[in-house]
Amino acid sequence: METKILKSNQIQEAADLIRDGKLVSFPTETVYGLGADATNATAVEKVYKAKGRPSDNPLIVHVADVETVEKYVDHLDEKTKKLMNSFWPGPLTIILKIKDGVLPKVVTGGLQTAAFRNPNQPVTTKMIEKAGVPIVGPSANTSGKPSPTTALHVYHDLNKKIDGILDDGQTKYGIESTVLDMSVDEPVILRPGAVTEKDIEKVIGKISNSNVHLSAADVPKAPGMKYRHYAPEAKVQIVKSNWSDVISWINQQNEMIGIMATDDVIEKYDWPKNTTIFSLGKSVTSASHFLFDGLRNFDDHKLANILVQSFSDEGMGAAYMNRLLKSAGNEYFS
Numbered sequence: 225m226e227t228k229i230l231k232s233n234q235i236q237e238a239a240d241l242i243r244d245g246k247l248v249s250f251p252t253e254t255v256y257g258l259g260a261d262a263t264n265a266t267a268v269e270k271v272y273k274a275k276g277r278p279s280d281n282p283l284i285v286h287v288a289d290v291e292t293v294e295k296y297v298d299h300l301d302e303k304t305k306k307l308m309n310s311f312w313p314g315p316l317t318i319i320l321k322i323k324d325g326v327l328p329k330v331v332t333g334g335l336q337t338a339a340f341r342n343p344n345q346p347v348t349t350k351m352i353e354k355a356g357v358p359i360v361g362p363s364a365n366t367s368g369k370p371s372p373t374t375a376l377h378v379y380h381d382l383n384k385k386i387d388g389i390l391d392d393g394q395t396k397y398g399i400e401s402t403v404l405d406m407s408v409d410e411p412v413i414l415r416p417g418a419v420t421e422k423d424i425e426k427v428i429g430k431i432s433n434s435n436v437h438l439s440a441a442d443v444p445k446a447p448g449m450k451y452r453h454y455a456p457e458a459k460v461q462i463v464k465s466n467w468s469d470v471i472s473w474i475n476q477q478n479e480m481i482g483i484m485a486t487d488d489v490i491e492k493y494d495w496p497k498n499t500t501i502f503s504l505g506k507s508v509t510s511a512s513h514f515l516f517d518g519l520r521n522f523d524d525h526k527l528a529n530i531l532v533q534s535f536s537d538e539g540m541g542a543a544y545m546n547r548l549l550k551s552a553g554n555e556y557f558s
């Protein structure tokens with residue numbers, strides 16, 4: 225099957241495909257997702273197959289409203305309601321205990337919980353409404369690769385493996401949603417994203433951040449965190465601030481080296497001829513927006529080494545560094 229690119233005036237067609245048990249990639253404010261009817265186990269199985277995703281890794285259930293979530297859970301507690309009021313639609317995924325057997329096992333990985341998200345992208349909200357069912361949506365990349373932030377990235381990874389891609393341009397944040405576990409006594413962030421720990425604490429008070437433990441070898445709580453992730457073909461190394469050392473090293477290489485850095489860094493140095501530069505813009509926000517795009521861009525150029533700027537772990541920096549550390553297998557340039 226050739227994958228069809230659908231534009232924003234073809235939402236009905238996208239919704240019909242989903243209702244027919246087909247796979248359609250959809251845009252969100254974070255990254256592109258790979259959609260299927262969350263109530264159709266056969267359709268959801270095809271999502272794992274298209275991505276090459278390990279089957280013990282549960283999927284996020286995308287909804288167009290809070291009422292849909294209420295159908296699947298016993299009750300929504302006050303804190304969860306406050307979070308939904310404050311951050312939905314938006315880049316916050318909330319894990320909740322669900323009623324027995326209300327969602328297929330392939331969606332939840334057999335857990336007693338499910339992850340819910342109400343994305344802030346009107347074409348996708350309309351598609352979910354028209355389909356009349358919630359939609360699973362892992363990032364629409366081949367498992368292990370950087371998440372897609374354009375329809376072209378999706379096409380590159382999944383052409384002929386899925387039925388359609390609903391194209392609504394480049395995504396806003398460029399990094400996946402914050403995953404917050406509200407199914408436990410003490411709420412915990414399992415994956416940092418654009419909704420930060422501080423943002424959440426302003427609404428529901430103190431929470432813990434398990435991101436710290438996840439870089440160690442202990443058992444991660446979000447099953448997806450244990451797999452190799454966001455890895456381009458090239459070797460990625462993180463650069464703290466020792467750009468002069470990087471330049472000396474590049475000078476000793478015979479091949480092209482990829483650099484991803486903000487404009488102030490790019491302008492400050494005299495780069496050797498064998499450097500290919502990808503700008504991360506001016507701030508950690510733009511760097512997050514461009515991170516996966518840049519890594520994919522260098523794969524197209526077949527470079528073997530990419531060096532990427534680090535940021536401090538605050539605010540959006542937590543999400544950026546979480547993804548970059550995984551891309552680089554925790555390796556810093558030294």
Ligand code: TXA
Binds near residue numbers: 364401
């Ligand atoms: O921004 C996003 O969240 C994107 C867009 C498309 O919405 N989706 C996304 O999905 O990043 P995915 O499948 O790539 O990542 C979902 C993460 C995985 O780490 C998974 O293990 C975790 O959420 N997860 C899903 N359900 C869970 C559950 N019931 N308990 C714990 N972790 C869960």
Ligand code: MG
Binds near residue numbers: 362
């Ligand atoms: Mg993913």
